[in-house]
Amino acid sequence: DDNFSELFSNVPEFHADSIAVAGNLLKKYPNCDTDSIINQVYPNILSTGKSSEEIIGRLKAKYNIFNDGGYISYTITPHNKNMVTLNLHNGSEEHSTIIPSGNLPPNPYPEFTNTKKLQNTLTNMLMAHGIGSDICLIGTKGCGKSTLVRKFASELGYEIETQLLYKDMNYRDLLQRRVTTETGNTYWQNSPLIDAAIHGRLAILDNIDRISADSMSCIQFLMKDRNVNLPDGTRLIGKEEYNLLSKNLTKEFLDSRNIKMIHPSFRIIGIGDTPTKKNPYINLETMGLFSYFSIDALKQDEVYQFITSMLDVYEPHIAKITCEVMSKINKNIELKNVKFTLRQGIRTVKKASILYKQGTTRYGGLYEIIHDTLLSSFLPVTAKNALNQILDKLGVVSEKESLQDCYDSMKFERDTDERYSHLVPKILFYDIPQHSYHLESMKVSFILGEHLLLIGNQGTGKNKIADKFLEIHGLPRQYIQLHRDTTIASLTSQPNIKGGNIIWEDSPLVKAVKEGHILIIDEADKADVEVVTILKNLVDGEMVLTDNRRILSKERSSFFASDSNIIEIHPNFRMIVLANRPGWPFLGNNFFRECGDLFSTHAIDNPGKTSQILLLKNYAPSVPHEILVKLVEAFDKLQDYHQEGLLSYPYSTREIVNIVKHLEKYPDNLEQVLENVFAFDIHNEHIKPIIFEIFQKLGFKLGDSFLSIEAIKSKNAKEELKVTYTSDSKKEATNPKHGKIDPDNKPHVGGNQWAGGTGGADTAGLGGKGGDSFLSIEAIKSKNAKEELKVTYTSDSKKEATNPKHGKIDPDNKPHVGGNQWAGGTGGADTAGLGGKGGPYRLDSGHPVHQIPDEEKENISEEIKKEAKEMAARELKKKLAEINMSTYTAEQYEKYLQLVKNETTQLRVILEGLEAKNRNERY
Numbered sequence: 001d002d003n004f005s006e007l008f009s010n011v012p013e014f015h016a017d018s019i020a021v022a023g024n025l026l027k028k029y030p031n032c033d034t035d036s037i038i039n040q041v042y043p044n045i046l047s048t049g050k051s052s053e054e055i056i057g058r059l060k061a062k063y064n065i066f067n068d069g070g071y072i073s074y075t076i077t078p079h080n081k082n083m084v085t086l087n088l089h090n091g092s093e094e095h096s097t098i099i100p101s102g103n104l105p106p107n108p109y110p111e112f113t114n115t116k117k118l119q120n121t122l123t124n125m126l127m128a129h130g131i132g133s134d135i136c137l138i139g140t141k142g143c144g145k146s147t148l149v150r151k152f153a154s155e156l157g158y159e160i161e162t163q164l165l166y167k168d169m170n171y172r173d174l175l176q177r178r179v180t181t182e183t184g185n186t187y188w189q190n191s192p193l194i195d196a197a198i199h200g201r202l203a204i205l206d207n208i209d210r211i212s213a214d215s216m217s218c219i220q221f222l223m224k225d226r227n228v229n230l231p232d233g234t235r236l237i238g239k240e241e242y243n244l245l246s247k248n249l250t251k252e253f254l255d256s257r258n259i260k261m262i263h264p265s266f267r268i269i270g271i272g273d274t275p276t277k278k279n280p281y282i283n284l285e286t287m288g289l290f291s292y293f294s295i296d297a298l299k300q301d302e303v304y305q306f307i308t309s310m311l312d313v314y315e316p317h318i319a320k321i322t323c324e325v326m327s328k329i330n331k332n333i334e335l336k337n338v339k340f341t342l343r344q345g346i347r348t349v350k351k352a353s354i355l356y357k358q359g360t361t362r363y364g365g366l367y368e369i370i371h372d373t374l375l376s377s378f379l380p381v382t383a384k385n386a387l388n389q390i391l392d393k394l395g396v397v398s399e400k401e402s403l404q405d406c407y408d409s410m411k412f413e414r415d416t417d418e419r420y421s422h423l424v425p426k427i428l429f430y431d432i433p434q435h436s437y438h439l440e441s442m443k444v445s446f447i448l449g450e451h452l453l454l455i456g457n458q459g460t461g462k463n464k465i466a467d468k469f470l471e472i473h474g475l476p477r478q479y480i481q482l483h484r485d486t487t488i489a490s491l492t493s494q495p496n497i498k499g500g501n502i503i504w505e506d507s508p509l510v511k512a513v514k515e516g517h518i519l520i521i522d523e524a525d526k527a528d529v530e531v532v533t534i535l536k537n538l539v540d541g542e543m544v545l546t547d548n549r550r551i552l553s554k555e556r557s558s559f560f561a562s563d564s565n566i567i568e569i570h571p572n573f574r575m576i577v578l579a580n581r582p583g584w585p586f587l588g589n590n591f592f593r594e595c596g597d598l599f600s601t602h603a604i605d606n607p608g609k610t611s612q613i614l615l616l617k618n619y620a621p622s623v624p625h626e627i628l629v630k631l632v633e634a635f636d637k638l639q640d641y642h643q644e645g646l647l648s649y650p651y652s653t654r655e656i657v658n659i660v661k662h663l664e665k666y667p668d669n670l671e672q673v674l675e676n677v678f679a680f681d682i683h684n685e686h687i688k689p690i691i692f693e694i695f696q697k698l699g700f701k702l703g704d705s706f707l708s709i710e711a712i713k714s715k716n717a718k719e720e721l722k723v724t725y726t727s728d729s730k731k732e733a734t735n736p737k738h739g740k741i742d743p744d745n746k747p748h749v750g751g752n753q754w755a756g757g758t759g760g761a762d763t764a765g766l767g768g769k770g771g772d773s774f775l776s777i778e779a780i781k782s783k784n785a786k787e788e789l790k791v792t793y794t795s796d797s798k799k800e801a802t803n804p805k806h807g808k809i810d811p812d813n814k815p816h817v818g819g820n821q822w823a824g825g826t827g828g829a830d831t832a833g834l835g836g837k838g839g840p841y842r843l844d845s846g847h848p849v850h851q852i853p854d855e856e857k858e859n860i861s862e863e864i865k866k867e868a869k870e871m872a873a874r875e876l877k878k879k880l881a882e883i884n885m886s887t888y889t890a891e892q893y894e895k896y897l898q899l900v901k902n903e904t905t906q907l908r909v910i911l912e913g914l915e916a917k918n919r920n921e922r923y
Helices: 002-008 016-028 034-041 050-062 116-130 145-156 171-175 192-199 213-217 220-225 239-246 251-256 300-310 316-331 342-356 366-373 381-393 400-409 418-423 433-447 462-473 488-492 508-515 534-539 554-560 591-598 609-619 625-644 653-665 670-677 679-683 688-697 709-713 777-781 854-858 862-882 887-899 901-922
Strands: 073-080 083-090 093-100 135-138 160-164 176-180 186-190 202-206 227-229 235-237 259-261 267-272 291-294 452-456 477-481 493-498 501-506 518-522 542-544 550-552 566-568 574-580 600-603 720-727 787-794
Touching: 016 034, 016 116, 034 116, 034 291, 073 116, 083 116, 093 116, 116 135, 116 145, 116 291, 135 145, 145 160, 145 202, 145 267, 160 192, 160 534, 160 542, 171 176, 171 192, 186 192, 192 202, 192 235, 220 227, 235 239, 239 251, 239 259, 251 259, 300 316, 300 342, 316 342, 316 366, 316 381, 342 366, 342 433, 342 591, 366 381, 366 600, 400 433, 433 452, 433 462, 433 600, 433 609, 452 462, 452 591, 462 518, 462 574, 477 508, 488 493, 488 508, 501 508, 508 518, 508 566, 534 542, 534 574, 534 591, 550 554, 554 566, 574 591, 609 625, 609 653, 625 653, 625 688, 653 670, 670 679, 862 887, 887 901
Parallel strands: 135 267, 135 291, 160 202, 202 267, 235 259, 452 574, 452 600, 477 518, 518 574, 550 566
Antiparallel strands: 073 083, 083 093, 176 186, 227 235, 493 501, 542 550, 720 787
């Protein structure tokens, strides 16, 4: 009717191919649920908002389309090669049909928990597979998509080929890529998608929400018609077309023309996040490519069922309260950017349960585990408070002191291989309480078989802690450092030159997998997101290398016993990933958001005051204790200002350790070493005063030139540089001449023979008696220089401040130092400018500032100071009149400006961070 026509003008069109899919489902499965069919073939209701959902709901109600149960369970029995019998059950009724399967026999997948919702979804996926449809699973992170895919594959005996998709991936990358052989030749290598098509495997297109719709629509011939032309000239066609050609052409002829058949069991499953208004990746072009299944977040009782079925050992009260915490966190508006995923929930219950069994805690350190898991130390204050309120209401409190006894009672033992003893780190490490706590917590995670993620600000000791952990337990290390140019290929292989040829050797990652070593992945936040997300496959037990080899877990590798391209993951293999926390000023990827729930997370923050003082005392035993305490307090305040948003850089333990190590060797050089640490901040006029104030309040005696750009460039920039010489060259200048030319152009100092020499008496050159007065750089560098260069300083700044004035205005705006004439100059006595004395007010002309000594600034009579003050007041009044502002208004403006001073600084820091991030992304 008209009302419906008007309503449907606001929703996306229905794809024609989707009608065919719906018809085939109804034809093959007579009693299937009509409501679920509509949800499969018209998924845009997930991304078009509540109004569209209401429209679809009204349409269903008009035509009595509702969830009538359909087939609620299934059983699978073998039929013949690459075929199984699917038996569907709907109460007392049963429907059987033959559907394609993989190359392996069906096998159970014990890690799958059959909740009612997941069981229904899996049943509908099998039905869609039975009509030849490819599948797409969409849902939020941690809702069980990957687990559902593995269950589907195991039920049908499919081998899995996983292809990670990324933003800049193009059509050709989806099909083939160019690789180099050991002899330097290049050839086209099939992608996992094409390998799956040829061999009848299940292709997983992971992160389908990241690839452009154009790239996806380019493979629609492969997905809908099972027909594709590859870059190397090969043409893949479906079984029916291939059989038709085979009636008149031999297989040898077809092979010679690079025509190959796509295996009839080949299927594709896409995995993506829920579409949003910002990323509505399911559109009219892509809607007809898949049957879509939305995986809703599990309810609290379903989460409990899932977690308890996945774990052999767990404590019911810990599992129950963890599920309640997960539910409240994921619903809390203050924690909308925090996701407590199912993986994290399972890991939390497992770790807390094993600690609880040690008998000294109520919840097995659940409070500490949750805070570490969610990186609460890096959350905004409001979010952190919301998390603590949730835990307080549920009675989950800190048990950190009791945890030490639990840690001590747990032993981590592993047989060491002396062949790799040289790979065990040996480092300088000073034991402090906070680092010891992290080492013990990491030990428990290792006992539970977890991979570790150490994440924190730069310079907090992540590398030290990781290396010390390996040293304590005698674990061999493989190390790889990522950067913004790291590629997936370089992550798994590295080039070397042998016999004039480029040989691609196993990367540290592959070596660690083979030998059971510990892989340290440093700076994980520096590489592109597409590179680091490949670690997800490795954690899940499957990873395809660039040379077609495949890394598999022990369970999966058992199906490929005779395949030489299979690398079985050693049971001792672990990863320890090190990353900076996300955000300004580190500008890396948000590794925790992308991959954080794959790892047991440990937040490495700056040590507390007691631990820091103990650490500094070890590094600098002769530095007075009072100095160490003041430095710790100063950096503690700097870190507080960073938390408040007043400072962009989170000053860390690394900087303070460098300061005390310097003071240990040069105890009278405090101001210079502080300038070395804060040199970057001298360019920010808003941050300089904050740093200066912190150190002044703590009693550090710092001069006015502290953190001055010009003062750092030259401590005596205000003074005239004069050069004097002392010489042992007794040769008198008697006969000016050109001199001999040295064909080797060697340096010559003195000697009075060579043209172009330095320090000679008669010859043409530099630095001699009869020639140029400039010194040659080479003469200064030369070990055989006959003369010694001495530099002395003299100051001509003797002018007293007598008559404060504005000064003359230079129309050319040239820089003026001293002279007492020009307005806007530096180092003057009476004129308005910068760095001088006695001037009535500050005036900046944009030139480098030359400071006069502090003692000269103080040596001004009270009469001159008073006169300068009065002149400044007159000039201020004049300036206010120019801008039509009264003295009262100016005072009120200054008052309000001071009230929002911190907030404006915070905003400036945020804007600088966004600008820097934008520049980094453009790079």
